[in-house]
Amino acid sequence: MIVGNGVLYVLVCASGAAGHVGRLVTLAQTAGWTVQVVATPSALAFIDQEALASQTGRPVRSRYRAPTDPRPPRPDAIVLAPATYNTINKFALGVADTYVLGLLAEAPGLGIPVVVLPYVNRALASRLPFRRSVDQLRAEGVTVLFGPGQWEPHDTADGAEAIEAFPWESALHALA
Template sequence: MNRPPAPKGVLYVIVCAAGAAPTAQDLVAAALDEGWEVQVVATPSALGFFDVAAFEELTGRPVKSRYRRPDEPKPPRADAIVVAPATYNTVNKFAQGIADTYALGLLAEAPGLGIPVVVVPFVNAALASRLPFLRGVETLRAEGVRVLLDPANEAWNGSKPWRTALAAVEELGRLRRDDTG
């Protein structure tokens, strides 16, 4: 699919292995409509949770889930990242700086590179109430990551979290530009 150059830049959408993973296609479509070029990155477990071909057709780009080999082209650098749906494991590993997958490697570097990151967790109330998770959310927020926490997952009905996530990433980008410029 040929699209004009993205006026907003490159948005990485990192999809984790959660029940809401197929609905991330709505986030991708909304981001494209708002002028982003989108690169979908999936955790290895997430690949079985959504239609990879549908995401690739929508973005015109291959879904990435592993580090590239030296003979493969580099994907475009992210201007912003939205992690949705973000699992309990991903939130906790991101907060601890664990980079044991391609997706987590990107996330581990993003705050240090000044890349705006928005995380939309999809966890049940029991996991959302655990101290490791709450500490992880606090740690991420302290580093400037926007975590849109909804322990009841009410925001996952329809496309409600997508516009909120996109608005949050735009706001973070504006704040970073104001701080540097």
């Protein structure tokens, strides 16, 4: 795992697991990271922004800064977790229609390591567009924790169990 005084951007998508992203923040801070949480607009309804801001000492961001706002520190690494079907597919296509996707679109070209930890059910993960997106992101050097021995999708009815078992720590281990 990469440790030290680096800046880790934790990008959060709207899913049931998003409400537990504080677990990843705790693990990252314990490993020595300074954490900035950035959420998709839809994810804001799933997370406790006040608690995360208190935990990180930084406000949760979800949109581009105004030209007069101070520039945030550049990330040394990015973890996209929980990553939804929609965001993974848009990332692979280079769509940058939200702040999260804009960060992701630039990261590979800037040499910033990106780890994607999906939270996708088995029905969506079986779709060809999703499998293509995973392959495409991996071809660009993005670490996608998907498949045997990594992260495996859950059945739609098993969402609550999947949330509790979500392997937040694997995203940090993948930064090694």
